[in-house]
Amino acid sequence: MTPRRKKPAPVPVNGSSPTTAPLTDDPILRSVSRAVFALILLFAFLLLWRGHNAPGGGFIAGLMTVGALILHRIATGTSALRVDPLRLVPWGLALAFLTGLVPYLLGRPFLKSAYGYITTPLTGEFEWASALLFDFGVYLVVVGGGLAIAYALTDVDPQERVEGDE
């Protein structure tokens, strides 16, 4: 479900693409992207995690992940995700909806979030919130939707469309 850090075997995106070649052959971009990719993803997760109490949240983290994955795609020509990104959308929606449904079925308002605090000696005070699950659903939808669009656009060889122009 979550993006994998390790580089997977090249898979054709959306199952149809004839052009999984990198959009650029720039070696600098390729080597830099590898390091930056992991950093951006880590930062995105941080944003998602702390969103409840500090600037961040599922939407922002999702956008940032999309940016990282597009970078990876442009630099290496492979998708860092092993699944069709569009598949993340229904899962994310279902997760967000279900987190809302649980309190409703328990007799509280739809989407009313629950939270609590767990204190362990190792982590100190730790807050869990059902809102994080909801946010994770939002995250999945944004990643899936954004990536699906980006992949669809990188997917095709533009040459076939601009033929005869200029």
Add this chain to the structure above:
Amino acid sequence: MTLAVFLPFLLAALAAWLGPRLGRRTGYVAALAFLPALLLAVPLAGMPGAVPALEVTRWVPTLDLALAFRGDGFSLLFAALIGVIGTLASLYAVAYLSDRERFGRFYAYLLLFGGSMLGLVLSDNLVALFGFWEMTSVTSFLLIGLWHTRAAARDGAVKAFLVSALGGLGLLAAVALIGIAGGSTSLSGLDVAALRASPLFTPALLLTLLAAFTKSAQLPFHLWLPTAMEAPTPVSAFLHSATMVKAGVVLVAKFGLLFGTSPLWSGIIVPLGLATLVWGAWLALRQTDLKALLAYSTVSQLGLLMSLYGLADAEGNFAGTAHLLNHAAFKAALFFVVGIIDHETGTRELPLLGGLRRALPVTFGVALLAALSMAGLPPLGGFISKELFYETMLHQGPLFIGVAVVGSALTFAYTFRLLRVFLGAPRAPEGAHPHEAPPGLTLPAALLAGAALLFGVWPASAEALTRTAQAALNFAGYPGHLSLWHGVTPALLATGLTWALGALLIGQAGRVNALQRRLTPRTNANTVYYSLLESVNTFAAWLISRTQGLALPDQLRVMLAAAAVIAGYAVLRAPQVFHPFGALPLSVLPIAALLVAGAVGVLLARNRLTAVVVTGLTGFGSAAAFLALRAPDLALTQLLVEAVTVILFLLAFRYLPGGRDLARSRWRYRVDVLLAALAGVGATLLVLSSVRFLAPPISPYYLANSYSGGGGKNVVNVLLVDFRGFDTLGEVTVVGMVALAVLALVRLGKRGRTATAPDALPPEGLPPENLTPTPPPPKERA
């Protein structure tokens, strides 16, 4: 009751999952779903005296919306009926469907329908009733279109859906009007006197009738039922003969309590029902397809039921419920029989079949019982309810009984036509070797035919059921009685006349056929429907080619102009008070300069690439402004949205021909400048007018409650995931849908645009593009 309604829905999901694994045996699981509905017959036993149970599940209390199920005698009777036919149809389908059928889908749809139908008859809340009503329309659409590779099935499904959706809209309006006038959305709790005194009474009445007539295929909405026969036969037996089409009748019966006092109510329903009775039977006589014959027969019998319940008096309701039971038994049995014939011979065409009694003796016995009940012959249930029908119509006047007799004589005649497939010399299409069907097919049919016989030879059984329903419809004291022999009454004489007339029709079949051919009207409901559909399609294509077929810049111009007109009108109507900005931090000034520079830069850019990058400048500028105004969350979001947007733009722009703008004429240029200026000024005014709040600002509430109520220190995030979580859910749904739409567009482009209709196509080649930036992908806060 709540369980009876919801178990089919739950098992529908299970059946969809089990379908590919269990194959046809999924049907046994599906049959289980109707078990609680069958058990509803238990409280029915003690019913006339018992108080109806009411089960309420809270839904949206603020809208007076609840899932309230009320188990009065009539509702329970109908629910048990749905349970019986649903179980039998599920089991029948196990043996009936071919191996290639997608069982998961079939049974899931069937159960969804079963649940919706149970909800419809048991629901006491009008809004929930409307919801279930619409769900039966949708599931009916899905089931008719089950074999969607066939054009006829698609056409039938669309037709059924359009007609019943029309009625559904009527019901929605009627429910709203009744709710307003009656002061409650609970059928048993609303104020009937207030409703009757309200000026909304007549519109609500008419709209209810529209819903009932479309659902129950009354003239002139009968057209959808025959084409709905494209559905598999178990579906036809379940939906289109025994249950769904009777939803309109149920509506008339239940709402008769509200509207029955009005002369308009019976004044419309009874004549129309009788007309449908005769016309449906007349058309049934003409069909050569067995299923089409049964479909028109159903139309005709529904007309009969309508005319009885439409009277909204004790006598009519009594006869109606008795006939409702009989009709469900014999018509579903006949559908099952036709399914067996189809299954064994591979055809349903009357002229191709004959003498099947030798090959299918059991089926013949079942068919004979059911058909004789339909024709109204003793000692079957149909005879008794027809006597009651005559009795009732005799009290209405000579014209009514005359029409009733003609309709029943036609029924008599087409029943004989149906039975002809079993009589005479054996005939079957080449290659078919009909032999007796497996018990999985004959048993459900035999059970139903047995019920038809039972209601005849032991009328007390049907009488007890009818009486409980009678009590629920507020006619508890009616001394009605079901029996085979009433003595020589006018009704019996009318029956004799019917038989004579029917025999005459059968004897003179040749002449009747000739007459039918001569009397066929050139225009009928179907031709009207198709011409209407075609004109709507033509109009839509015309409208789309005029508005949506434009190049993107033209569409943008139209949108901007429209926005200007609407906003301008709003300002003219209610002049706003414009407030100056308050004190602004000085740091905003350079940022504003950046924004302006970005906007100007776009205009000066000579090619697209530069323009996109410079557009980004305005976006990043806004992010900087948010930061300066201390909104880090907004700034972060804006920053990321802008980055992703610019990347997507650049990716998309690889498809556009050339890097440079296409030339604009001087006139165009002026129009565009004017539009841009108007949009800019308008947006500024809008912002200025909404600086001050009409109501006290809500933000202090969020600030105060964010930590205690949502458990988060980041108010913006708590706002998004808790206080206004519903909005967020809607917005992410939009994100997903936009992704799907973009994907579809890009893939469509790849395939060379063969999939669009020719008149919806833009002119050949890519449209001229100017440098107006299109709106970015969806943002977080719409």
